[in-house]
Amino acid sequence: MPDFRQLPSVETLSKHLTGESNLPRPLVTGFVKRRLAEWRTRLAEGEVADKSSIEQEIQRGLQDFSSSRLQPVINATGVIIHTNLGRSPLGQRASETLSKIATGYSNLEFNLLDGKRGKRAGYLETALAVLLETEAATAVNNCAAALVLTLRTLISSEKNEVIVSRGELVEIGGGFRIPEVLETSGAKLVEVGATNKTHLKDYADAISDRTALILKVHRSNFYLEGFTDEPDVTEISSLAHQHGIPLVEDLGSGAVMHTDQLAPIDHEPTPQDALRNGIDLVIFSGDKLLGGPQAGVIAGNADLVGRIKSEPFFRAVRCDKLILTVLQECIDDYLACKGDAKPRLPVLDFLSTPVQDLRIRAENISSQLEALSARITIEEALSRTGGGTMPRAEIPSVALRVEPDGMSLKNLAQSLRRTTPAVVGYVSDEAFLLNLRTVFPSQDQSIVNALLEVLQ
Incomplete structure (x- = not known):
């Protein structure tokens, strides 16, 4: 019993x-x-x-x-757009404005000039179009929703086929795959080419009376090299337009600045590049390399953007006032320094901080920990962009190497995750590392306090 x-x-x-x-x-x-x-x-x-x-x-x-409650965390992993840690932190301008909008009323759909109902997101959409140098733009609550919404709008019962290269049938975080996203929208996938090679003729041969669009998907979370080939986007654009069908590209990462000018890494394709090369609609995330909130931006041909906004499903995935506020301020940050310098956004600061600056901070932190029995040294490290972007990018960095005395690395990592704020690093080569590229300078003292608390 x-x-x-x-x-x-x-x-x-x-x-x-x-x-x-x-x-x-x-x-x-x-x-x-x-x-x-x-x-x-x-x-x-x-x-x-x-x-x-x-x-x-x-x-x-x-x-x-x-x-498991949402709470601040110090990201000492060196992964800049860490999906598990909330992706890109917001800039100061966005966070300050967000506080004001969130704690009061706003002119979300109210025209302050005539006192009548106003246009939701009208300012943001114009600012996006100006930044991206295109006809029109809008935003929804995430990039996957932007893709589904676009597909739902552009397909019909008579034209529901979407042509995609086999080399671009990617899987994104959480196990979601492009074929499944297409199926959700009601589209029929038409695969062309091979994994490593797709030719222009492959696209041309697949076009039929039922073709709704050609979809390009940027391989943002992996890369192909070796015996590979694919047609230039301008060639695919010419082919699509000859047949009167739109060409859509899902760029994913959303870099609007030249990444190779911020850090010693590759150039990540920008929405501006895509649109100049003949893409009719480009889709990208707001919370990756753009440095804004979770959102899906859709930009390009004004008629197509207008159709998308008229789709009933648009209301189901539209942004609330908080997302609109943060995205608006993020875009204003870019526009305020367009053609001059980079905006003060954390993701861009993390990418561009000189290694020497990180080393000076590391020396200052370690000098305050000399009394501990643990061995704490400074070593060179590498950072990554993360967030399913630029898989080959390795950015030189500096890390604190902690070798505890009388404590396992597992217990050290667990103990640091329980401090306030929690500190998240990583184990490498029989030591615990705290990579400073993704640590805000204002958090350095918190790292000192956490190590003193755990190791004393």
């Missing part, structure tokens, strides 16, 4: 755990009820446990649950 007497009281355990955490009492009680229900099932199935071990497991579970 299962001994249900070992199950602690919901009220008693909840009261005790509430005192140990900063979570609301009803949430703690709900968590405890769920875990005790699971334990009741486990005991009924023959598992044996006493009250103390049950309470301890629920306590550990609550700690794990509490740590």
Whole structure:
């Protein structure tokens, strides 16, 4: 017979755990009820446990649950657009304006001049079009939604075929694949070419009366080299326009500046490049190399953008006032210094910070840790752009190398993740590294405090 007497009281355990955490009492009680229900099932199935071990497991579970709340983290991984850590941090201009808009009312759909209903995102859409040097632009809540929305708009029951090179049938984060995205939109995928080679004739042979568009997908999270070939975008554009069908490109990463001028890395294709080369519509993310919020930007031919905004599905994926605010300020940052210097956005600062500046900061941090028994040295390291962008990019950086005394690297990493704010680094070559390229200078003292707390 299962001994249900070992199950602690919901009220008693909840009261005790509430005192140990900063979570609301009803949430703690709900968590405890769920875990005790699971334990009741486990005991009924023959598992044996006493009250103390049950309470301890629920306590550990609550700690794990509490740590899952969104909270600030120091990114010392060296990965600039770290998807698991929230991708690109916002710039100061955007964060300050966001606070004002979020805590009050705004002219989201109100014309301040005539007092009548205004155009939602009208300013942003014009600013985007100016920045990208194109006819029109709009934005939705993420890049995948932008692609699905575009496909839904451009296909019909008579024309539902979308031509894509086999070398561009990519899989993005979370296991989502381009063929599945097309299927969701109701489009029929027509694959052309081979994985490593696609010729212009492959595209031409695939065009039929049912062709709705040709889709180009930038290989932003992997690369092909060796025995490879593909036609120039201008050639595909000419072919598409000869047949009166649009050419759409999903660029993904959304770099609007020349990345090779910011860091010793390759040039990442920009939306401006794509549009100048004959792309009718370009789609890209807002929270990657652009340095803004999660959003999907659609830009190019004014008639096509207008059709997309008239699609009923557009309302389901439109941006709320907070995303519109942040994206608006991000684009204004670019426009304010267009043709002069780079805007002060964290993702661009991280890309372009000189290695010598990082080394000076590392020396300052290590000088405050000399009393620790752990061995802390400074070494050269590499950073990556991350976020499914520029897989070959390796940016020189500087890292603190920590070799603890009497503590495993696993425990050190875990302990640093439990400090406030949490510090996330990585293990490499039998040491724990803190890569400073992705650490804000204002966070250096927090790293000192965290290491002192954990290692003393």
